[in-house]
Amino acid sequence: MCGIIGYAGYRDVVSVILNGLTKLEYRGYDSAGIAIRDDNQIKIYKTLGKLINLKNELEANRADIKNPTSGIGHIRWATHGSPSIVNAHPHTCTCGSLVVVHNGIIENYKQLREVLINKGCKFKSQTDTEVIAHLVADEYGQTKDLEKAVRNSVKKLQGAYAVCVMHKKAPDLIVGARKHAPMLIGVGDGENFIASDTPAIIEYTKKTIYLEDNEIAVVTKDKVKITDVDGNEVNKKVEILPWEPVALSKLGYKHFMLKEIHEQPDVIRNVLNGKLYDIEQPIILGEVKLNNDILKKLNKIQIIACGTSLHAALVGKYLIEDFSGISVEVEASSEYIYRKSTTDSSTLVIGVSQSGETADTITAIKQAKEKNAHVLIITNRPDSNMARLADSLIPLNAGIEVSVAATKSYTAQLISFYLLAIYLAEIKNSLEQSYLQNIKHELVQLPAKIESVLADTSVIQACARKFSSFKNFIYIARGINLATALEGALKLKEISYINATGYAAGELKHGPIAMLDETMPVLSIMIPGGITYEKVLSNCEEAKARNAKLIALTSSTDEKLDNIFDVVLRIPHVPEILSPAITCVPLQLLAYYIAEFLGKDVDQPRNLAKSVTVE
Ligand code: F6R
Numbered sequence: 001m002c003g004i005i006g007y008a009g010y011r012d013v014v015s016v017i018l019n020g021l022t023k024l025e026y027r028g029y030d031s032a033g034i035a036i037r038d039d040n041q042i043k044i045y046k047t048l049g050k051l052i053n054l055k056n057e058l059e060a061n062r063a064d065i066k067n068p069t070s071g072i073g074h075i076r077w078a079t080h081g082s083p084s085i086v087n088a089h090p091h092t093c094t095c096g097s098l099v100v101v102h103n104g105i106i107e108n109y110k111q112l113r114e115v116l117i118n119k120g121c122k123f124k125s126q127t128d129t130e131v132i133a134h135l136v137a138d139e140y141g142q143t144k145d146l147e148k149a150v151r152n153s154v155k156k157l158q159g160a161y162a163v164c165v166m167h168k169k170a171p172d173l174i175v176g177a178r179k180h181a182p183m184l185i186g187v188g189d190g191e192n193f194i195a196s197d198t199p200a201i202i203e204y205t206k207k208t209i210y211l212e213d214n215e216i217a218v219v220t221k222d223k224v225k226i227t228d229v230d231g232n233e234v235n236k237k238v239e240i241l242p243w244e245p246v247a248l249s250k251l252g253y254k255h256f257m258l259k260e261i262h263e264q265p266d267v268i269r270n271v272l273n274g275k276l277y278d279i280e281q282p283i284i285l286g287e288v289k290l291n292n293d294i295l296k297k298l299n300k301i302q303i304i305a306c307g308t309s310l311h312a313a314l315v316g317k318y319l320i321e322d323f324s325g326i327s328v329e330v331e332a333s334s335e336y337i338y339r340k341s342t343t344d345s346s347t348l349v350i351g352v353s354q355s356g357e358t359a360d361t362i363t364a365i366k367q368a369k370e371k372n373a374h375v376l377i378i379t380n381r382p383d384s385n386m387a388r389l390a391d392s393l394i395p396l397n398a399g400i401e402v403s404v405a406a407t408k409s410y411t412a413q414l415i416s417f418y419l420l421a422i423y424l425a426e427i428k429n430s431l432e433q434s435y436l437q438n439i440k441h442e443l444v445q446l447p448a449k450i451e452s453v454l455a456d457t458s459v460i461q462a463c464a465r466k467f468s469s470f471k472n473f474i475y476i477a478r479g480i481n482l483a484t485a486l487e488g489a490l491k492l493k494e495i496s497y498i499n500a501t502g503y504a505a506g507e508l509k510h511g512p513i514a515m516l517d518e519t520m521p522v523l524s525i526m527i528p529g530g531i532t533y534e535k536v537l538s539n540c541e542e543a544k545a546r547n548a549k550l551i552a553l554t555s556s557t558d559e560k561l562d563n564i565f566d567v568v569l570r571i572p573h574v575p576e577i578l579s580p581a582i583t584c585v586p587l588q589l590l591a592y593y594i595a596e597f598l599g600k601d602v603d604q605p606r607n608l609a610k611s612v613t614v615e
Helices: 013-023 051-060 109-118 130-143 146-154 256-262 264-272 292-297 307-324 359-370 408-428 433-455 458-467 479-496 505-510 533-545 580-597
Strands: 003-009 031-038 041-048 068-076 098-106 159-167 174-179 184-187 191-195 207-210 215-219 224-228 300-305 328-332 347-353 374-379 392-395 472-477 499-504 522-526 550-554 567-570
Touching (some): 003 159, 013 031, 013 191, 031 051, 068 159, 098 130, 109 130, 130 159, 146 174, 146 215, 256 580, 300 307, 300 359, 307 328, 307 408, 307 479, 359 374, 374 408, 408 580, 458 567, 472 479, 472 533, 479 499, 479 580, 522 533, 550 580
Parallel strands (some): 300 328, 300 347, 472 522, 522 550, 550 567
Antiparallel strands (some): 003 191, 031 041, 031 068, 184 207, 215 224
16 A cells, blocks of 8 residues: 655655645554655655654754655555554655655565675665665666666565655656556646556646556656666657536534445435436436447356455345346455466456455456456546446445445445446346336435435434444344345444454354353344345344344334344335445444444554555
């Protein structure tokens, strides 16, 4: 993970870099650092913890920074070496003339380190990144040309990298390189930028050049040159970012997560907008290019994703199989990569990713493309590396999600899967029109129903208060809400650090029931009218008989439930098939309020990052 920004230009270098790092904070936040060229010296400042510490450090040292003209900054998510000042970037060579920031993992760093130590290099940190500093410095010693030194060095690196390098003797020159990690150039007038992601530069320029793997960028305030690793100049297209800078504001909410949970009704309206405009008309998915040739040979769909997006994929499988009869496999991207998959040219491969930058999913999608599968990407970032691999695209239009725990992007992914499943059913003519129209009608009603859940969260808050001291939870459900149980448990784990596990309710008696006693609350998702409602209720009775505390999440108005369960979280009536798009909301809120009562850092939970760009 980690975020990088480099800047050469006329603006206040420190402010541009700190501002850029603020926009990249979602990529990591365990330490940060900056190297600034100032009066022909390179000055380095590093701090441990959140970016605010670096801001304070620079504020305190502002008087020492006189005429900064360029610089590079980094926000870290530790991979090699614990979070510490010494491991924070920028890293330097032995004499301190060369500085490097890096995002990625250098797999052969141990071998390189040994070679460089034998050449007399003095290592200070435990990071893999430091080898890059020594390696480029070593090459620079021979070539006296920073661009050439970077080119020669990256040829020796194995793994993933986006790097920016500056050298004391190469005034205002920043050399960047990338392989399997995102990097782009922001092109300005009398100023240029290098960054991991567009939010870092959008405030200053919309002109962007996306670097591809094995490309090198040579950037000064007046020049941008892109070459391949052999130094051949590459003609790159300057793309214009299609969006405006957004002010990242909590709009009065205590946390971004709470704000984003409350945005979900509008997010759903946005996803539906232009795709479902009349329940009697077919769904329109403008950027889905499944032509007749592809559809004729299509015999299987594979959905690849990680984390919360993987849970959305599980709902997607259920819907597509149910609506269209097409068989669907769901696989974690990290598993797909390392096995012999059955993907071929008759497979539709769907990659789901909020960020569009998840390294495992990108690698899996590239493999699927090599096998000639048609690739459909569902992402909140149509400007991402993953989207640029897509044959077909469903943009989520959920707006920037700041909180590390995904909420509104999950709902947007679910709604996209409803639309896609209906779209495929309409093409295949696999369902009665009246059934499809009813589903469409219910989809349109969903935002208002979620609004009613959000309008009064008092029962959820009371439940959170009552259960916040428990150390373990089990979430159960069957059928389409099994994914909701998994996702609800994941939300609780990631922001409150409470151990929560989702199970298929029917699996409880095959092992997990052994853990049940008064210390293990069981939360069950039960939608009346659904085929498994009574079965899940029986599973809850079995849990109660083992003294487990019970929480129900249901649309049932049956008062008898209040005698069986310790807490009943009620949602408006919705057909079971549509329910995952609303059952997720009280579970997001429950996780949020528990974490909040426990005083956790809700928006930036420990050890996590919003964009997981390492495998
Ligand atoms: C959980 C969460 C993660 C991500 C996962 C995949 O709240 O956010 O589990 O879902 O890292 O990320 P994307 O969707 O960006 O590929």
